Amino acid sequence: MFAGFDFDVIQRSLPYLFREGMTFTVTLTLMAMSGGLVLGTLLAMMRLSGFAPLALLAGAYVNLMRAVPLVLVIFWFYFLVPWIGGWVLGASAPIRVGAFWSSVITFTLFEAAYYCEIMRAGIQSIPRGQVAAAQALGLNYWQTMGYVVLPQAFRNMLPVLLTQTIILFQDTSLVYVLGITDFLGAASKIAQRDGRLVEMYLFVAVVYFIVSFALSKLVRRLQQRLAVIR
Amino acid sequence: MQYNWNWSIFWAPAPDGTGPYIGWLVSGLGWTLATAFCAWAIALALGSLVGTLRTLPYRWVVRAGNAYVELFRNIPLLVQMFLWYFVLPELVPKAAGEAIKQMPPPWASFVPAVLCLGFYTSARVAEQVRAGIQSLPRGQLAAATALGLRLPQAYRHVLLPMAFRIILPPLTSEFMNVIKNSAVALTIGLMELTNRARSMQEFSFQVFEAFTGATAIYILVNIVVVLAMRALEKKVAVPGYIGAASGAASPGH
Secondary structure, three states, X not given: OOOOOOOHHHHHHHXXXXXXXXXXXXXXXXXXXXXXXXXXXXXXXXXXXXXXXXXXXXXXXXXXXXXXXXXXXXXXXXXXXXXXXXXXXXXXXXOOOOHHHHHHHHHHHHHHHHHHHXXXXXXXXXXXXXXXXXXXXXXXXXXXXXHHXXXXXXXXXXXXXXXXXXXXXXXXXXHHHHOOOOHHHHHHHHHHHHOOHHHHHHHHHHHHHHHHHHHHHHHHHHHHHHHHHO | OOOOOOHHHHHOEOOOOOOEHHHHHHHHHHHHHHHHHHHHHHHHHHHHHXXXXXXXXXXXXXXXXXXXHHHHHOOOHHHHHHHHHHHHHHHOOHHHHHHHHOXXXXXHHHHHHHHHHHHHHHHHHHHHHHHHHHOOOHHHHHHHHHOOOOHHXXXXXXXXXXXXXXXXXXXXXXXXXXXXXXXXXXXXXXXOHHHHXXXXXXXXXXXXXXXXXXXXXXXXXXXXXXXXXXXXXXXXXXXXXXXXXXXXXXXXX
């Protein structure tokens, strides 16, 4: 079945695929994860705050992001970020934002909506008595959140957060629509240059599968350990 | 720095002479929905089958079902799209491959998009169906067996009708996911909603109006689906249950 295929092309392009492509994919994943977690946690706190305007605002943001395809969000921010940047900096024209920062901002803001829902469930899983106890000890809102609620919510939700991050890792491949050289983008460039679509795309699928599968196995093991300790 | 807003662009004639730009978005919506519905039919059928198989007391069947789910869950959707579009025609026998490549334009990207989304979503549906069946009390299967039902009958008359009613909310969000994920098919040339918005932006230079239009349509579809499913949920709710399982904290995109 594979007669006439040239799997040598993979070996020849390995340094490019991983040094350029996979580095971009992993960097983007880690940065969007960090930013998304922080922003998502803040959004979750807003949604659960008793202050209606904040809760409504955060809810609207999260529901908007979750209603729209990621591809459309990528396009939105690709065009929007230069305008917002120009507006913030008071420039006379939209500023130039590199493809890298454009995608970091996009994925951070998009994933924040999903991390928010996970953190919200996590915060809600903490017994109300703990908040009351913290307040009785004289802790203010930020101390209660920072020392009592969030550490436990984070811990309870760690497997789900990590699973979401594996999805994020896979989703970063969509920066392909902006012509960015992530792992898939790099493979696609080689594939088109050398006319080796079959070999390259199969290889990309295998690599993504191995990474995601191994990570999800780790998450499952972590889940079991957390379940036993708790 | 000034952006020239022009909301009347939706009624300006599109360059291909098929009417105003809004027609592009409506036709895009049509392809988005057609793709999503066809893919959903595949996903529901295959997903129910695989999800059921994963709960059977046969170890190898369960393993095969697990492998199926892991395969489709651990490869990015975009990569799967390329596998269906670029790779599959090269791997099947030559005559079949040629036939695939000869398909006329809308179908050449529509068929792979439907198959890709269908199989991808079926793995996610299978996961929900398995979870739904396993969430039922063990006694239900035991009671069905005690009544003299054979295993297929127990599934057909007792377990599956309960499981499906319980997993309706997560299935709703999976259905929303198919609609959203169909936008990925723009990479293989399907003229669905996001793709139409992008070309409207390219031709009219009204970037934000085009994307606002598409966003508004997606939100509208979202609302319609949620309302319809809520009505369905109310109709099929299992009497005596507090509420159906919610998919709020499950990861997704």
